Amino acid sequence: MATPLGGLAFNVFPTAIGHCALVWREPGVVVGSTLPHDSPQATRDAVATSYPSAREAAPDAPIATAVGEVVALLETGGGDLSGIALDLAAVPEFDRRVYEVVRTVPAGATLTYGEVAARLGAPGAAQAVGQALGRNPFPPIVPCHRVLAAGRQVGGFSAPGGRRTKLRMLEAEGVHLEHPTLFDV
Secondary structure (H helix, E strand, O other): OOOOOOOOOOEEEOOOOOEEEEEEOOOOOEEEEOOOOOHHHHHHHHHHHHHHHOEEEOOOHHHHHHHHHHHHHHOOOOOOOOEEEOOEEEHHHHHHHHHHHHHHOOOOOOOOOOHHHHHHHOOHHHHHHHHHOOOOOOOOOHHHHHHHHHEEOOOOOOOOHHHHHHHHHHHHOOOOOOOOOOOOO
């Protein structure tokens, strides 16, 4: 199905840790995405909140490929999200620079907010980096889950499930920050 004329389309899909969605305006260019939600309806509700004019549609070929890469990431820590085209027109310049740096962090690796700030040439901007990642319209394509607080602490995470979701995403990539307790086994 084609993108609605002049409008936004979205597709909800299951992953190993919940239902996600990609939102696009033109073939192959993502304008937004969601982190995992517990159900397809919760995902649709999240899309409706951020993109009220978006209509559900079957993905075109590039979007279908992007869906497959997101599924692979959340299932096995694989998937190559670097080739997914993003519409950054509405993204502020600082945020865009943060997202460019974070997209270079490979699966299985992490940076701290301070390290991202240093790579931007703004070593005192760790808090601003965190705020930019909190506004990230492209999770997990822009893998904000790979950015940690100082001392490799998980820090906050605005996704449904919060810190637990971030840990699950990192664990799928082979990053283990917390050791399981008796209650986790």
